[in-house]
Amino acid sequence: MSYFFQIVVSGIVVGSIYALAALGMVLIYKSSKVLNIAHGQIIAAGAFITYFLTVTVGVPIFFSFIASMIITFFLAMSVERIFLRRLIGEPIISVIMVTIGLGSILDGLIYLTPFGSENFSFPVFLPQEPLSLGGVSISWTQLVGVIITFVLIGGFSYFFKKSTVGISMRAVSDDQFGSMSVGISVPKVFGLAWATAGLSAAAAGCIIGNITGLNFDTLHAFGIVVFPVIILGGLDSILGAVVAGIIMGLIQQFAAGYLDGNFGLKGTGDVMPYVILLIILWFKPHGLFGIHEIERV
Amino acid sequence: MRSKKSLFLNALLVLVVMFAFTAQAYAGGKVYKIGMSLAITGPTSDAGNPYSKGTEDYFKFVNDTKILGNDTIDCTIRDDQYKTDVTKRNFEEYLEDGIVMYLNYSTGSTLGLKRDFDEEKIAVLPASYHAGNLDGSNYIFLPIASYSDQLVILAEYVAKNNKSGKAKVALFVHPSAFGRGPVADVEKAVAAGLNIELVEVVEHGKNLDNTAMLKRLMSKGVQYVISQTIQSPVATMIKDAQRLQLSASSFGEAGKFTFLGAHYTGGNDLIALAGKAAENYFWTTGFNITSVKGAGTEAQLALAKKYGRDQKAADSHNYAAGIMVAQVVTEVIKRAKAADLDVNRANLYKMLNQMNGGNAYKPYSTSGPVSYSKTDRAGVDLLQIYSVQNGVFKKVGEPMQSEYMQKIK
Structure with a gap:
């Protein structure tokens, strides 16, 4: 039975981290209907900034973590200001193409540094002994990762529901021209959406980097790995990202735990989340929490 | 009158330049062109980057210390970002430049270009030790056992x-x-x-x-x-x-x-x-590593120091692997010259196939001798x-x- 519960715990841990990694994409989509293809590069940048501040500059890791979130907040805001603001009102596909180009530019910039082609790991700052209860164990890294994920996701949910700025962002997402007509600054909202996405990406990068080690290829691949999570969650729903992330994490772990290596099956842990995604989309084409918009002509 | 003087001066200048180039070529000896394509950036560049540095440094060392006398090796190293189409383009451009041997990298591109290597009859040392590279190919030589x-x-x-x-x-x-x-x-x-x-x-x-x-x-x-x-x-x-x-x-x-x-x-x-x-x-x-001290690893560290590499690159086993392929290329060129053969694709291929038995090569970077023949195209058989x-x-x-x-x- 402990085997089953261990898989449940691992599934929730993995799913939570997927949700945090997906959060930035959801935030941008929520306010601008744009899928940011360069999200993985921002995740990696956040992790590397934390490492640089901790190891090279000598800042305690907790403060480096906060500082990297602040830096990526402004970095992402600058990216939006420089590259994307001029595209407000242009077709969404143009903006998405720009994010592809942006990904290439960020790739190139990171490859100019040692982080592009070397491996690193964060200094050990948490207890190495795992927490165990009834044969189920979780590492401190994972536990802290899950706590940070839920704190950030809770904070963003509150922000979007209760704060004026958050409500403005949702309004812009619903109708840009309508929002402008009531005095909301659409460019500012877009900038803020990118900035908050940058902040959450840095947090995700640090947590993933602490688990996998700091390798650029591994880190930036998570920008793509979380795509099914975003689609399943419904693209613009924070709650959807959390639920979809945990569903994906659980499916992955259960498939790896019970199907792989049995019945002649291999690699189901990687494939099953996509199979389940297709089945769910068959019944709910807008994802679990996606909005089905009805246009009246 | 003025234009005649100018014409004379120009002709003199051309003659001086031609003489200077001829003299330099005579004094500098022959230049052997080698091509290398690998992932210096992009996926797996954590391996490709120090690998390229090892090769680059060893060839510089060969030229600087006149291991080939007045002859020099001109190795062009290009980043293919782990993309087979870019590797192919690099390889084709190297062929146009007249390379005599080629250094490749990934399993995918080695398998993808296998036929091209055979058609061009050019010996290739990849950084991929996939045994399948050797199937149906006569020109691919694995640096170490598969x-x-x-x-x-x-x-x-x-x-x-x-x-x-x-x-x-x-x-x-x-x-x-x-x-x-x-x-x-x-x-x-x-x-x-x-x-x-x-x-x-x-x-x-x-x-x-x-x-x-x-x-x-x-x-x-x-x-x-x-x-x-x-x-x-x-x-x-x-x-x-x-x-x-x-x-x-x-x-x-x-x-x-x-x-x-x-x-x-x-x-x-x-x-x-x-x-x-x-x-x-x-x-x-099949490579020596710097955490186990020895004459080979000391030479590796000295090479890295000579060319200003940081400690991380110097200690990388991929740096040693990059050195090793450059050492093999240098050795076959040396052997072709010693046998009074032209340094060309065919003769270097021949020299590689004769690198066995008493002719096996012992570079400082590997855990055993490098030996090749027509039936054995994996270099270092002894693994550590x-x-x-x-x-x-x-x-x-x-x-x-x-x-x-x-x-x-």
């Missing part, structure tokens, strides 16, 4: 050192030709009598948590996991095993996993990624096993050759 040899030798080591009964082994492989390639050879070795039970072959994805896989393998009695992939997924797996308290503290500890792996799973990069979880990781390669002890890789025993690979070939 991944198949590496996995089988690790399996043999497990069989010899397992404390009780038949060792239960799982393979943890990359989902590509690079990872899958050696699986069939391990299965053949088992069928030929290698005393292990191959319980499962796991193809990994981009896993953040390998708990389910590790628990499943443990429930099947697996004690040894042999990896054929890159460092990052191995690091995640061994960190998970440490968290689950499933890592063996000594080789073959009962009820725990002992992790082993082939060339690209190990080295300092694994320690950088996995930290203390890398302790007791067993790794095989290392394991991580107190945060660095240390030698385990002496270099050895796979017994079962001889049987199943």
